[in-house]
Amino acid sequence: MSDTAHAPASNDAAHGHDAHGHPDSFYIRIWGILLVMLVISVAGPELAHRVVSNETVAFIIVLFTAFGIAIVKAYMVVKNFMHIGVEKKYVGYLLVTMLILMGLMLGGVGPDVLRHEGHRWVNQAAKDYKLPGDAEHGAPHEAHGEPASPVKH
Amino acid sequence: MIRPIATTREMTGMPTGRLAVWWLIASEIVIFGGVLGSYLMHRIGHKEWAAASEHTNTWAGAFNTLVLLTSSLSAVLAHNAALRKDGKRAAKLLWATIGGGGIFLVVKSIEWTTEIQHGYTITANNFWSFYYTAAGLHGLHVIAGMIVMMFVAADAAKGKELQRVENAGLYWHFVDLVWIFLFPLLYIAK
Numbered sequence: 192m193s194d195t196a197h198a199p200a201s202n203d204a205a206h207g208h209d210a211h212g213h214p215d216s217f218y219i220r221i222w223g224i225l226l227v228m229l230v231i232s233v234a235g236p237e238l239a240h241r242v243v244s245n246e247t248v249a250f251i252i253v254l255f256t257a258f259g260i261a262i263v264k265a266y267m268v269v270k271n272f273m274h275i276g277v278e279k280k281y282v283g284y285l286l287v288t289m290l291i292l293m294g295l296m297l298g299g300v301g302p303d304v305l306r307h308e309g310h311r312w313v314n315q316a317a318k319d320y321k322l323p324g325d326a327e328h329g330a331p332h333e334a335h336g337e338p339a340s341p342v343k344h
Numbered sequence: 345m346i347r348p349i350a351t352t353r354e355m356t357g358m359p360t361g362r363l364a365v366w367w368l369i370a371s372e373i374v375i376f377g378g379v380l381g382s383y384l385m386h387r388i389g390h391k392e393w394a395a396a397s398e399h400t401n402t403w404a405g406a407f408n409t410l411v412l413l414t415s416s417l418s419a420v421l422a423h424n425a426a427l428r429k430d431g432k433r434a435a436k437l438l439w440a441t442i443g444g445g446g447i448f449l450v451v452k453s454i455e456w457t458t459e460i461q462h463g464y465t466i467t468a469n470n471f472w473s474f475y476y477t478a479a480g481l482h483g484l485h486v487i488a489g490m491i492v493m494m495f496v497a498a499d500a501a502k503g504k505e506l507q508r509v510e511n512a513g514l515y516w517h518f519v520d521l522v523w524i525f526l527f528p529l530l531y532i533a534k
Contacts, residue, residue, distance in 0.1 A: 215421055222417040229413065233406045236532050257528035264524050272420045272517045279358050282366045289370045293377035297385065304382070305389040320392045 213271075221271045225264055232260040365511045369518045372485075376522045379478050383529055386474065396471035398534045399464060404455040405531030408448050409523060415444025416520040419513040426500065426509035434509050435501035438493045441516060445490040452483055475530055482526060485519050 235256025239249040269275050275283060307314045387393045422437035456476075466476040489512070496512045499505040 213424070215424055218417055218420050218424070222413060225413050226410065229406065229409055232528060232532065233402065236534075237402075240534070253533060257532040261524050261528050265521050268416060268517055268521055268524070272416055272520075273514055278366075282358075285366060285370050286373060289373040290377065293374050293381060296374075296378060297381040300382070301385050304385040307389075317390055317392070320390075 218271070221267060225267060228260045228264050232257050232264075235260075359507060361507060361511045362514070365514045368515065372518060372522075376481075379481065380522075380525055380529060383474055383478060386470070387529070387533065390470075392469070393471045394534065396469055397475075397530065399459070399462075400475065400531050400534075401455055401458070402531045402534075404451055405527050408451050409527045411444050411448050411451070412520045412523050415441045415448075416517050418444065419516045422500075423510045423513045426506040429503070429506065431500045431503035431506055434506065435497040438497035438500060438509065438512070441513075442490045442493050442497070445486045445493075448486055449483060452479065478526060479530065482519070482522055485522070489516050489519050 236253040239252035239256070243249040243252060275286075303309070307318045387397070418437045418440040422434045422441065425431075425434040425437060459472075464472050466473055492515065493512050496505070496508045500509055
């Protein structure tokens, strides 16, 4: 099945993705862009929590700066560092198939995880749980010295 | 002495080693995808997880992201050096990547020690169980990648098996990718 050849092992480096042929400076530039995005992904949510009073707006800012940028960062790593663009199409199909299988699994268990009760079951601990602020009328969350409420559900 | 090696698979048209790494990554997608997806669903469905996540150290997570991104850069530069048949430079860059993994683990262990000392253990609640499981599983992959790269770097320094530099790099980039998603989930979404 395999095409076995007699060749010095070191020559096999030529079987890598030499088609892309980027200089080192290209990868350093990509790394610089990734670092800028890292700064935005940390600063965005920090500013959203401290400056923006509207919870919905703050949530949207966190969503875009943290998770939106994570997706862009991942795309840049896959495209530029893993060279998926010059890889065989077969690899792309393989990875997408795995993502679809993962989506199916999560879609199957999601309804049970996201809900706190169903026809024949109830997650009472999760239903009863109140955030510290809710229970004590705005009392601050416990300091780092104490663990958060160890509620099991 | 010339010894027989498997080069290109007829069916897929790519070297056996690289094909194997892509299959490994494909299987890891399901593992880490399941972990990340489950975390996301629990985080959305259970508001107590938001309260617990407030105690993770964002700056430690951000620093480790910087470290892993930088180690990915050295891994891809090692690959570039291997393409130029410059084994010695490839080996040096792989050792830099291994160093990045080491820094990542040191920061992680300091972070975990602090958290455990403050009572946030793996049994504190479901959030912390998930936190230690996901980050721990990722940490094991970092260790595995470092060990593999030590062997690859040793060969590369002698100009041998240079194709393995790319394969090790592919795996390392995937480890970096997982962290790119773990970071906002565990450290930023509070």
